[in-house]
Amino acid sequence: MLLIPCPWCGERDVHEFHCGGEAHITRPAGADTIDDAAWADYLFMRQNPKGLYYERWNHAHGCRKWFHVVRDTVSDQILAVYQMDEAPPDIPGRSS
């Protein structure tokens, strides 16, 4: 049962949250001009790293805010949380 530090509400049990998958996927602008492969890449292709993972989470049963989480998929440790409009932080001693 992960404990997730919501940037608005503080640490709460994982049951209150909904995981929105990989973060920082850019929705292509001017989609009409890109080919099927590039669009499919945006739609379907996601990383499944062993180590640092940048994810989107939603405090669905709380403040309902979306935010970003940096999680180590090996240890399940949450290394950082940051807001939707922030750039991914550097994790000291770790490279993504």
Add this chain to the structure above:
Amino acid sequence: MRRQRFRLPDGGRVDRAAEVAFSFNGRRYFGHKGDTLASALLANGVHLVGRSFKYHRPRGIFGSGSEEPNALVQLGAGPRTDPNMRATTVELFEGLRATSQNCWPSLRFDLRGINDRFSALLPAGFYYKTFMRPARLWMFYEKHIRKAAGLGRAPDGCDPDRYEQTHAHCDVLVIGAGPAGLAAAQAAGAAGARVILADEQAELGGSLLSEPGRHIQVGDGTPADWLGATLAGLAGMDEVTLLPRTTAFGYYADNFVGLLERVGDHLPGDDGMLRQRLWKVRAKQVILATGAIERSLVFAENDRPGIMLAGAARTYVNRYGVAPGSRTVVFTNNDSAYAAALDMAAAGVGVEAVVDLRNQVEGDWPRLAREAGIPVMQGHTITGTRGRHRVSAVSVMRLNDAGDGVAGDVRQLKCDSVAMSGGWSPAVHLFSQARGALTFDEQEGTFRPGEAMQAVRSVGACDDAARLADCLSAGVEAGRSAALDVGCDGAQIAAPAVGEPALGPMQPAWRAPSDRKGVRMFVDFQNDVTAKDLDLAVREGYHSIEHVKRYTTTGMGTDQGKTGNVNALAIVAQQLGAEIPAVGVTTFRAPYTPVTFGAITGSHVRGLFDPVRRTPMHDWHVEQGAKFEDVGQWKRAWYYPRGEETMRQAVDREVKAARDGVGILDYSTLGKIDIRGPDAAEFLNRVYTNGWKKLGVGRCRYGVMLRDDGMVMDDGVTTRLGENHFLMTTTTGNAASVLSWLEEWLQTEWPDLKVYCTSVTEQYATVSICGPKARDLLAGLAPDMTLDPQNFRHMSMQEGTVAGIAARVLRVSFTGEVGFEINVPSRYGRALWDALIAEGELHGITPYGTEAMHVLRAEKGFFIAGQESDGTVTPLDLGMDWIVNWTKGDFIGRRSLSRSDTVRDDRKQLVGLFTSDPETVLDEGTQIVATVKDKPPMDMIGHVTSSYYSPNLGRSIAMAMIQGGRGRKGETLYAPMPDKVIEVTVTDPIFFDPDGQRLNG
């Protein structure tokens, strides 16, 4: 007091003044308050308690706690019966009834004991090898095998007891109240930390409860003195919660630990009694003081009743005042069993000998044994045992010089019990569940905690400490440092001085040699796995310990191999010629001991299983005898049978009435989202496939929303209430997910849009009326509203008063008839409904339910999100090209509608189907084929999504998704059923009033 033959004249912690009657296999016995079922049975000389899983061999009480593999009993009867209960952990209470499992017709004479004679024919993997081919016969064999090899029986009725769950937070959770755990709790509590101390036993104290203190001194007194003083001290600390009878069964992420508290299991029990409480504890720091589990020795015929762990024998003598027999042989590879030998001798049990596998036996404990006159046979081993229902003798031989075989003469030692010790394995289960790494201790032959991954410390025997002094000092230190880590730096305590004999080294002995070939040495007692089975598995190519485990089933019983797993591992390592750490351990999984479904479910049963949502008019539907269906958590009226009507008759009547007169539907469950903000129209333009910017205030528009992969997600009518204010409706089941979807896009993709979404589903009651007389009905109740067709057009909204209630009325239709959706604040829902019903009487108003609604919309070919569309369907597949506006710019899913996959012309497309026999109603989900073959498989080209009898058409209708369906109109296709083939013709999916004349009537 009735005589208990093996109850010692004094000693033990049982209440000798309190006699407790109980029954085992129908026979009446007596024990004392404070006994377990196991200790009470042993006090009466009962060792044989069960039959083994596979060979049905007689089995006796083996341990004294939750590690017990053998003594599984069925407790109680009827709905309150509990299978697979370890007699060693069942507290005795007046009237307790227990029976043996896995034996027929009786425990002493078990017909399936025949399996034992033919055990050579039942090797590892026997069932896999014999019964798996042909696969279909497994279904036949399985039930017979299950019966022969079954454990206990399930209860035969609903559980009459109550269970509850609670959440708790603490600074320091201490698991295990033996010396190390008590010291840790005391130190953490003294420092000011909020502490929970949980222990699986009825009494806190752990090993100290079995420690007579003849050879050990704590401070100035006995171990029992220290225990008493410490418990009193803990009880006096306000911030310390003591939880006896509470097992920590699972250790999850971020120091979340599951505890099972047995509140009423030790009581006779009344209906509705609170039986168990599940604790969900979030601890800042965890201290594991879970102790160690004694290992069995793997020697020839080591499974006879009367053969038990030395530590268990010691517990029975010291804690319960029960002799495990009158003549015993102790068999060991380490010093701890000497304490058992000394205690048994002191209690008057004849100790025939300590048979020690080690050549050098010179430490303090063996010296004490020799001084007490106990014969010590060093460098010897037991090579076999005798006795049918109880061990009666053991054969002992000298080990050869290499230690891998036996030499010299066989000596027979007569005995009625054997106490064995193969060393102690730290109980690292929870540490490992917490994802901590284990390291192998070559010297002790044990896995011990290595690097931790969470805020957890292991102290005492679970950290491989064997001496009491080490347990106490480690406990104090861990308690203090855990408290400091959470910012508690109050009073500091010191560990007491301990005087105790030194412990000599143990000598791993994974398989004791025997002079007899092919003799059985049990490793996993519960699952009847022998050393030979493990050898065979390795020879057959199972080299991963996880594979060996599954193939032989070692460690897979209800005891999870607590006493045997390390032995199994070592034997596999020997066979592979590998080091033990290279073979690794099997995963330690939760739960540590079995957890009842009752506790996991807690109070989430019956009415509390899932929230139930009811509309404001719900009671009316109930009064009218409506049948209900669940739509999400909503209870919706399904149909309203009158008199003896069948469902079909009722639905036909409701459907006809909605087209011929006026029908009324409770539509309050419809999802409603209030959308406001200067960018609301732009937002809807991006969310829906069609255009929204030009929608006038007071006008309604139907929209379909897609996922970004182009697949239909939801649909509904949205009304523009003001320049910057919309009311969106969603399907009943998708209300919450659509709101989340809108929020996600607003927050993550378009944070620049100024839009606010609010769920108002439960704020409004919605009543839908439709049919040729709907306008007249509404006119009677809303004299101030303009209802004529020219001024209140289809797809528009009007605010006004209906039956004196402020209402928002939408002229919309999901049936193809003139329809009005009247929205009023929820608390007026019933009043509005009652007024409409009363007023409608002269128009022959007919309430209709969801089934009639489905028929009505199917007659019109309207799709339902989640029925026609299933997440793989685009609006183009549904033939709804008209809903997609290609020129307005981007919207969610737009680009995907031109992907190579979504433009295939053989995609499944929505069509209608007519069966050749108009009375035949297809089953929804039926697969459709173009060519019928004798038997499956056949090429399935589509499936039926909706199917009803249409009383307005006087025939059956169906909607279906068929490959290239729009090009197949008029084609004959087939629905192959188990007993016949149904012929169907492809049609347009709009069956009724295709020009929409009625809507404008």
